[in-house]
Amino acid sequence: MNSIGLRIKYYRTKIKKTQEQLAEDADVSVSLIAKVETNYASASINTIIKIAKALEVPVGYLIESREEAEETRRNIINRLAECEKFVLYIVEDVLDTMITSISKHMEEW
Known part of the structure; x- marks a missing residue:
């Protein structure tokens, strides 16, 4: 998976959430979720953190692939x-x- 959007979609579908449910849980618009997942828009780091929390995955899972993380x-x-x-x-x-x-900073975001 090469993009944050694809990783968001992967984890969202893995837990069987709709874009609407994810948007509500992350307190962002459905339109933003759809645009990020299809690479028509990028998300701020604060939005990525909110999405990661809503997906219950570490932020790193969205920012880099597991293969990239393993290499690091x-x-x-x-x-x-x-x-x-x-x-x-x-x-x-x-x-x-x-x-x-x-x-501490993650808790504040």
Whole structure:
């Protein structure tokens, strides 16, 4: 799947929601859902977050494909495997801080 719209449609149909139901759950217009799914319009990050919540999937599932996510994970793991132990401690602290911060912002959106 190459686009956010296709991923939205995939997850929407997987849970058997109509465009109308998704639009209502995400507090956006049906027209926007239809346009995004068919690549006639793009959605803001705030809208993508609302749609992801309505679909009950992580935002990352809509932004990148699972294959792309897996490749990113492999790249990170390979880079971490080359690090010295003290660097890993620093990376872990930074990662914890980033995840906490992102989670707080996600709740606000």
